[in-house]
Amino acid sequence: MDLEDVTAKMLSEWKSHESTFGEDQDSLQSTSPQSSMDSMCSSPEMCYSSGHQEIGDFSFTGFTGRRTTPTSQRMSKPKMSTKRRMKASEREKMRMRSLAEALHQLRDYLPPDYSKRGQPLTKIQTLKYTIEYINKLSDILGHA
DNA sequence: TAGGCCATCTGGTCCT
DNA sequence: AGGACCAGATGGCCTA
Numbered sequence: 001m002d003l004e005d006v007t008a009k010m011l012s013e014w015k016s017h018e019s020t021f022g023e024d025q026d027s028l029q030s031t032s033p034q035s036s037m038d039s040m041c042s043s044p045e046m047c048y049s050s051g052h053q054e055i056g057d058f059s060f061t062g063f064t065g066r067r068t069t070p071t072s073q074r075m076s077k078p079k080m081s082t083k084r085r086m087k088a089s090e091r092e093k094m095r096m097r098s099l100a101e102a103l104h105q106l107r108d109y110l111p112p113d114y115s116k117r118g119q120p121l122t123k124i125q126t127l128k129y130t131i132e133y134i135n136k137l138s139d140i141l142g143h144a
Numbered sequence: 145t146a147g148g149c150c151a152t153c154t155g156g157t158c159c160t
Numbered sequence: 161a162g163g164a165c166c167a168g169a170t171g172g173c174c175t176a
Binding site: 095 | 161162165
């Protein structure tokens with residue numbers, strides 16, 4: 001009984017809620033998850049030698065002014081071996097994939113109202129709507 | 145064509 | 161030393 005009531009209440013709230021995030025949905029975009037997963041740089045190995053590997057001894061990131069340790073470290077820090085770098089890249093790839101997978105799963109727990117246009121939510125939207133959803137659920141439970 | 149989204153690579157930092 | 165995490169950079173795909 002409780003669950004059904006909550007669900008019904010939720011759904012009715014979603015109706016009124018639509019307008020709230022309707023504007024956000026304008027920015028809804030993105031292709032299907034799979035297509036984005038597969039179509040991108042489908043084979044990592046293919047892209048591996050892509051670009052900025054070694055640019056002499058001049059640190060690429062140093063040039064872009066990113067979070068770097070000032071001055072001296074640039075030269076003193078020994079570069080990772082190629083083998084170790086490749087392993088790290090592989091791990092990072094797996095890590096990001098599991099993150100993406102988790103987000104895809106999370107998306108399934110959100111009411112369909114959130115992706116009304118038939119397009120899957122983006123990662124950021126998924127996270128933001130999840131926060132909203134949890135807040136609403138908490139609210140409802142709090143008033144039960 | 146511009147802008148958004150995404151996957152991947154990479155170097156830095158922190159932790160074990 | 162090596163793994164995990166983070167954030168910047170890059171390039172491809174897609175849509176308005």
